[in-house]
Amino acid sequence: MLGTAAIEVDATSIEVHPTDIRRVPQADKAYDLVEIETDRGTTICRYCEAEQARNGVVMVGGVGGGFDSPARGLYPRLAKDFLNHRISTLGVRYRHPTDLVESTIDTVLGIRYLESQGLSAIGLIGHSFGGAVAIQAAANNPAVRVVVAISTQAAGTEPVADLAGRAAVLLLHGNADPVLPPRYSEDVYRRAHEPRRLIVYDGAGHTLDEVAESLYVEVKAWILKHLPGTLV
Template identity: 75%
Template structure:
């Protein structure tokens, strides 16, 4: 991905529109042009996040942005085909997003424009990553559930700034690039053995193709959303991000 120059992120200009240049990526062996984008931050009084709208000629990608002052890293979280700002494990994403800024990690939750489309969902995720990078964030972590598991693998394979990846209840289709993540990028794969939507074999096969550092967790009795393991899942995901994003403390 084309590197973006760091920009000042003080309170004076944080609301100014940001221009994100074009970039060429590859999604599932298909070349895709990520178009020029304009990102606008819209404060949400009373909420823990601000709304970020990233406009391109493909449409508008909406994000919830949880800012960490002096952020050293950023984490992008994406869901599955349900669309919206969905989250697995009883609200894992909003819980993480509100906690990570305490560790100087900004968080961005991305809402897909077309939640059944791997290519377009990956473009949405890349746009979210580029927004964080435009703020001067030096390294990025990615977390994806279901379809989002394949999405974050595709996105990670296109950006050398990705240092940590978490894949939850992933589908099998679209996980091929797991074998060519950036050098040193650490991947955690999580599945429930009672998942009737996506087979745990999807995570097991992706794990076998992944390079180190890698880890696989299979929760006994947990279904697709892993609600049964919500407490443990939060601990494991947070620990993985803190361990593998540079400059953070475990």
């Protein structure tokens, strides 16, 4: 059992009480379903466990709330590739998409699940709304050492300044994004501390499908560089 989690989001402090955890193998799938039952509902995750893993990565999407991925399947591609680097991954499905507080709770529960599996350092990747969720979740857990925000929104990203000296921050955005302008990532970058990096892709839209290969290389390299003791 994960134990009570005290989570703070936008000056709102909440205690979450996990009551049950179920891991359900999926036939012909590379992942198991993990269901984390709490007093606020059940958070459902996809868990890809690497052999002898010491680190983990949690991946979250946007307001769609499912297991969606930007950049032409970035998340499942990373999940498969990270197995070779002894990094386990966990995709999180929000219980209440668009709700920053509840989505951060889901993500923090995912981090705590990876910690319960013996993983000591965690990376977070979030797309769009998920960029703010990843930053909020990172601020709630000192095990987070890397944050990647892709096409992030601005609202809810204020805690990025609190990650100073602990988490490396990578921001990626397209300058042709019709949903969220790249100035949002630029603003987060200004408030973040080193190590940090901002990449703005020319002609890329909100999901960055146009630069999927370049983005994949950048995200993977950032994660491998900044998760301690990673097998490269």
